Amino acid sequence: MTNSIKLSKRLSKVASYLPEGALFADIGSDHAYLPCYVCLHDNTAKAIAGELNVGPYNSAVDTVNQHELSKVIEVRLGNGLQILNKGEVRQLVIAGIGGPLIKTILDEGIQKLDGVERIIAQPNIDAGNVRKWFYENGFTITNEAILEESGHIYEIVVADKNAAANPFEADDLEKQLLFGPLLLKEKTEVFFYKWKTEYEKLQRVIDQMNKATIKNDKKIQQFQKELKWMKEVLMNEK
Structure with missing residues (x-):
C-alpha cells in the first residue's frame, strides 16, 4: 500500500475546489x-466514485483497495448521476469529458442534485454549454480556471447553489458564457493563447462554410458573431 497519489495538474486544480470534509461524488x-x-489528504472527506463500464469500475475498486480507503470511498457502477441517492452528496465533480455530455449528465440526473451545494466541472470542450446549464438551473459560477498541460488547454468551472454573488455583467450574456465571466475579467496568458488558437480555427471553418454549395447562413452568422467577440477580446491582450 502506498499512501500517496500524484495527480495531474488538471486534477490537482479540480481537487483544490473541494472543501475540507467534502462529501462528494466523482462521476x-x-x-x-x-x-x-x-x-488521503483529508481524513474527514468521503467520496463516491462512479463508473459507467465494468473495466474502469474494476480499476477504480483496485485503486481504492490499494490505498485501503474502502471505508471512505465507495465505487459504484452505473450511468451518470443515477448511481446517487437524493441528498447523498454535497459536492459533485464531473471532469475530463465534453461540455455537451456534462450537460446531458446534469439534465438526466437533475432530480439527484438535491443537497448538492457545489458542482466542479472540467469540460474538455465547449465549457460554454456547462456555464449555460449552471446559469439556467440555479447554480452560480464562483470560480473559474484555465490551464495548460501536456499541450492541452483545460477550463474548470465551479458553481455553487444559490450563491449571492453574480459574476455576469448586465450586457453580453452570450459572450460571457462563451469565454467565462471570471476568466474574461482575469485574462491570463493561457486564456489569450486559447482564444488566439480558437480564432484561427473558427476563421478556417467560416471560410470553408462560405465555399460550400449549400450554405448554413444561420450557423455562419453565429460563428461570425463569435469571431468578432474573439477579435475584441484579443485586441485587449496585455
Missing part, C-alpha cells in the same frame, strides 16, 4: 485517483 472517476487523493 467518470478515472481509476478513482481524485477521490483517493482527496481522502
